Amino acid sequence: MDYTLLFAQVLNGLQLGLLLFLVASGLTLVFGILDFVNLAHGSIYMVGAFICASLTLLVGNFLLAVLIALPLTGLVGYAVERVVARKLYDKDHLDHVLGTFGLVLVLDTLAQIIWGPAGITVPLPAWLNGQVELFDGALIPSFRLLIIGTGLVVAGGLFWLVNYTRLGMLIRAGASNRTMVSALGIDIQFLFALVFALGAVLAGLAGMLISPITGTSIGMGGQIIITAFVVIIIGGVGSMKGAFIAALLIGLIDTLGRSFLDTLFALVMSENAAETAAPAIAAMMIYILMAIVLVVKPQGLFPPKVR
Amino acid sequence: MRKMTKAGWATMIGMIALAILPPYFLLTGQAFYVDLATRLVILGIAAVSLNLILGYGGMVSFGHAAFIGLGAYAVGITSYHATWGGFDLIASYNGLLQLILALSISAIYALVTGAISLRTKGVYFLMITMAFGQMAFFLFQSLDVYNGDDGLTIDVRSELPFINLDSPMQLYILSYVSLAVAMLLVKTIVNSRFGMVLQGAKDNNERMVTLGYNTYFYRLAAYVISGVMCGYAGFLLGNFTTFISPDMMHWTRSGELMFMVILGGTSTALGPTLGSSIFILLEEILSSITLYWHLPFGVILIVVVMFVRGGLMGLFKGKGE
Amino acid sequence: MAPLLKVKGLMKSFGGVTATDNVDLDVIKGEIHAIIGPNGAGKTTLISQLSGALKPDAGTVLLNGSDITNKPAYKRAKLGITRSFQITSLVMGMSVLDNVALAVQANDGHSYRFLKPARKIAHIRDKAMENLIKVGLRKRANDATSALSHGEHRQMEIAIALASEAELMLLDEPMAGLGPEESALLVAFLKELKGQRTILLIEHDMDAVFALADRISVLVYGQIIATGLPDEIRSNDAVRHAYLGEE
Numbered sequence: 115m116d117y118t119l120l121f122a123q124v125l126n127g128l129q130l131g132l133l134l135f136l137v138a139s140g141l142t143l144v145f146g147i148l149d150f151v152n153l154a155h156g157s158i159y160m161v162g163a164f165i166c167a168s169l170t171l172l173v174g175n176f177l178l179a180v181l182i183a184l185p186l187t188g189l190v191g192y193a194v195e196r197v198v199a200r201k202l203y204d205k206d207h208l209d210h211v212l213g214t215f216g217l218v219l220v221l222d223t224l225a226q227i228i229w230g231p232a233g234i235t236v237p238l239p240a241w242l243n244g245q246v247e248l249f250d251g252a253l254i255p256s257f258r259l260l261i262i263g264t265g266l267v268v269a270g271g272l273f274w275l276v277n278y279t280r281l282g283m284l285i286r287a288g289a290s291n292r293t294m295v296s297a298l299g300i301d302i303q304f305l306f307a308l309v310f311a312l313g314a315v316l317a318g319l320a321g322m323l324i325s326p327i328t329g330t331s332i333g334m335g336g337q338i339i340i341t342a343f344v345v346i347i348i349g350g351v352g353s354m355k356g357a358f359i360a361a362l363l364i365g366l367i368d369t370l371g372r373s374f375l376d377t378l379f380a381l382v383m384s385e386n387a388a389e390t391a392a393p394a395i396a397a398m399m400i401y402i403l404m405a406i407v408l409v410v411k412p413q414g415l416f417p418p419k420v421r
Numbered sequence: 422m423r424k425m426t427k428a429g430w431a432t433m434i435g436m437i438a439l440a441i442l443p444p445y446f447l448l449t450g451q452a453f454y455v456d457l458a459t460r461l462v463i464l465g466i467a468a469v470s471l472n473l474i475l476g477y478g479g480m481v482s483f484g485h486a487a488f489i490g491l492g493a494y495a496v497g498i499t500s501y502h503a504t505w506g507g508f509d510l511i512a513s514y515n516g517l518l519q520l521i522l523a524l525s526i527s528a529i530y531a532l533v534t535g536a537i538s539l540r541t542k543g544v545y546f547l548m549i550t551m552a553f554g555q556m557a558f559f560l561f562q563s564l565d566v567y568n569g570d571d572g573l574t575i576d577v578r579s580e581l582p583f584i585n586l587d588s589p590m591q592l593y594i595l596s597y598v599s600l601a602v603a604m605l606l607v608k609t610i611v612n613s614r615f616g617m618v619l620q621g622a623k624d625n626n627e628r629m630v631t632l633g634y635n636t637y638f639y640r641l642a643a644y645v646i647s648g649v650m651c652g653y654a655g656f657l658l659g660n661f662t663t664f665i666s667p668d669m670m671h672w673t674r675s676g677e678l679m680f681m682v683i684l685g686g687t688s689t690a691l692g693p694t695l696g697s698s699i700f701i702l703l704e705e706i707l708s709s710i711t712l713y714w715h716l717p718f719g720v721i722l723i724v725v726v727m728f729v730r731g732g733l734m735g736l737f738k739g740k741g742e
Numbered sequence: 743m744a745p746l747l748k749v750k751g752l753m754k755s756f757g758g759v760t761a762t763d764n765v766d767l768d769v770i771k772g773e774i775h776a777i778i779g780p781n782g783a784g785k786t787t788l789i790s791q792l793s794g795a796l797k798p799d800a801g802t803v804l805l806n807g808s809d810i811t812n813k814p815a816y817k818r819a820k821l822g823i824t825r826s827f828q829i830t831s832l833v834m835g836m837s838v839l840d841n842v843a844l845a846v847q848a849n850d851g852h853s854y855r856f857l858k859p860a861r862k863i864a865h866i867r868d869k870a871m872e873n874l875i876k877v878g879l880r881k882r883a884n885d886a887t888s889a890l891s892h893g894e895h896r897q898m899e900i901a902i903a904l905a906s907e908a909e910l911m912l913l914d915e916p917m918a919g920l921g922p923e924e925s926a927l928l929v930a931f932l933k934e935l936k937g938q939r940t941i942l943l944i945e946h947d948m949d950a951v952f953a954l955a956d957r958i959s960v961l962v963y964g965q966i967i968a969t970g971l972p973d974e975i976r977s978n979d980a981v982r983h984a985y986l987g988e989e
Contacts, residue, residue, distance in 0.1 A: 614847050627827075
């Protein structure tokens with residue numbers, strides 16, 4: 115086996131995992147504190163990517179564009195909370211899902227009207243476009259290192275938030291419990307909007323980081339949201355730790371499955387059969403993983419204590 | 422004989438309209454409306470099947486479009502091999518064989534995914550069915566043999582005894598009768614002892630278990646029945662569109678199905694059909710006005726969720742019901 | 743005589759709090775066996791382990807001599823254990839008669855005419871009605887369950903327990919929230935049942951307990967500190983100290 119390729123793919127898997135975590139962590143925050151299921155989270159990921167892409171073309175600097183786009187995406191999240199989500203909190207999960215599904219249609223179409231159906235390619239500054247030699251022969255694009263670094267820093271920040279702040283206490287308590295939150299003397303309405311906006315920023319950041327690699331597209335939100343759901347199902351809905359571990363697991367399994375499954379299959383079947391079977395199985399792998407986890411632990415790997 | 426309720430009248434009038442209008446359109450040379458009505462009726466079957474578990478069983482399945490896809494691909498793949506060779510075992514235009522294949526694959530898929538998903542409930546169940554639906558989507562997307570993302574064209578429709586599916590009118594009549602049977606079937610199931618337990622478990626699972634009912638089994642059985650019915654709708658849809666692609670299984674399709682049921686009114690006989698009718702007509706009207714019809718459509722969806730309790734059928738309900 | 747229900751060394755704790763602490767308990771066929779104890783003694787937790795809603799950490803539960811410790815709730819119900827709930831647990835969306843009919847249906851065995859409308863199966867409806875009449879809810883049979891009063895809901899719970907024809911009825915505070923008249927009616931009714939069914943009764947209303955119980959067990963902090971005839975319990979020093987002595 116080619117170990118430099120394996121190494122590169124492990125890093126790719128790690129990168130995908132961390133991006134997934136950024137998206138899933140926002141879902142976890144919103145579900146954990148607000149008890150709100152947000153299908154439109156993926157669309158906010160997409161909106162963040164598009165805002166950043168436009169800004170990159172405008173100001174000519176990707177990093178500067180990210181810095182401006184983050185608060186803007188937060189504002190979009192805040193607006194979504196004020197206009198739609200807030201009015202759905204008191205309803206059941208089915209209504210959350212349907213209402214935010216409507217929101218997906220609205221946001222995706224708005225994006226199509228504003229940015230066109232084609233999507234945008236995002237250029238990177240030269241110093242991010244190169245490669246870094248980690249050790250002998252192992253080259254890695256410096257931008258991917260940036261993604262991994264950013265992902266780890268944000269994960270660390272969220273770890274601090276969850277474990278050492280009052281907000282985190284609410285999350286750990288599985289507090290979908292409005293009376294409890296208000297008993298702590300917090301302006302709930304504002305807190306909820308803030309949490310929602312924070313989730314939007316996290317999703318937006320993921321969208322911004324992926325766009326120089328894949329470009330932006332209208333469908334990108336609809337794709338990531340399901341994978342993010344798989345992440346939080348495996349991790350245990352509402353658990354930040356679970357989301358982190360499951361995201362990395364899925365990132366690695368998906369990436370490695372897609373690149374090595376055919377080689378692996380070729381060992382036990384004809385090359386032809388392997389070429390057909392491998393992509394099919396690779397496409398289903400994370401769902402099969404989900405099924406296995408659920409058979410063993412129906413509540414996911416780290417089920418929240420109170421619910 | 423009990424006096425008919427307002428909802429009962431609405432159901433009858435709706436079904437009569439669906440029986441009379443399309444032949445009228447065909448006679449007056451407006452074939453386009455027959456197409457529209459066929460699509461509406463076929464999706465109506467899918468919505469009726471979803472209502473069995475969503476409305477009466479409280480199982481919010483967000484992956485039901487997978488069954489439509491499985492049913493349609495059962496036609497597409499057998500027909501493809503009959504035309505282009507290969508996979509002799511299933512290569513056939515025989516509609517009965519295709520139907521059996523569509524229903525049994527739907528049943529097996531429902532049994533496996535249901536057995537796993539039903540270990541959980543509520544929002545977990547919703548997300549898990551959604552993920553399984555997306556798994557089916559990605560599976561067919563990755564099958565290059567059947568053109569992956571680009572989909573398959575069905576060159577030859579299912580060959581059935583006595584019915585020629587190439588005739589739009591005959592296809593419509595088959596779909597319409599199927600819808601009526603599906604509605605009757607769901608009504609019968611719901612009113613049976615099985616249905617009573619299913620509804621009881623939706624309302625108060627603990628009580629039903631305490632009485633000695635294995636509610637998991639009841640739910641799973643309902644889920645499989647619903648999946649098979651939806652697979653049947655897929656079989657018809659494949660024959661109607663003669664073009665199938667993984668897009669039929671995308672999670673947004675499942676979301677649309679759910680919207681139809683909620684829009685029309687869950688746990689009512691006509692609700693899902695009414696919902697699918699309004700949905701298709703709305704889609705047709707809006708898309709003829711603007712390319713960006715999803716925008717007003719999404720807004721309508723949000724407004725319905727916020728303000729229309731009990732769906733449109735809720736409007737027919739009198740005070741005493 | 744071998745007891746109908748035999749509990750040995752039952753243990754259950756929730757994150758460090760021991761709710762059931764090594765409980766031994768025999769319930770003899772035909773008796774009304776009351777369990778009393780202060781709030782938080784673990785009475786409902788005990789019932790839940792007997793009905794199968796909760797899994798014990800250790801210990802065994804025997805019904806008619808066969809081990810049912812690991813049987814799921816629905817199987818225990820089939821074997822003849824039913825329970826009522828302290829907090830009313832009914833199918834609110836259905837009619838009163840439907841609720842009781844579901845209990846009758848559960849013991850009706852299988853039928854080949856499975857598509858027949860459930861509400862038109864005469865013997866099930868009749869039997870359900872009989873039980874409603876027994877608890878005095880004849881007039882309410884076709885009303886929506888959600889429209890009934892709290893007291894009527896308690897009566898429904900009893901009708902359902904009766905209809906399930908269970909040998910052993912676990913009644914979790916059937917008098918909770920009832921007025922004095924309603925309580926008296928229920929006591930009279932349960933008295934009539936004596937001998938026909940075996941009842942494990944959890945109740946706070948001491949008048950009701952001493953009027954009904956053949957034997958009483960006292961549960962304090964998850965432990966049974968005494969079991970005996972009502973008079974023995976009344977005069978038991980440990981019980982007076984731990985519980986009755988409050989008066």
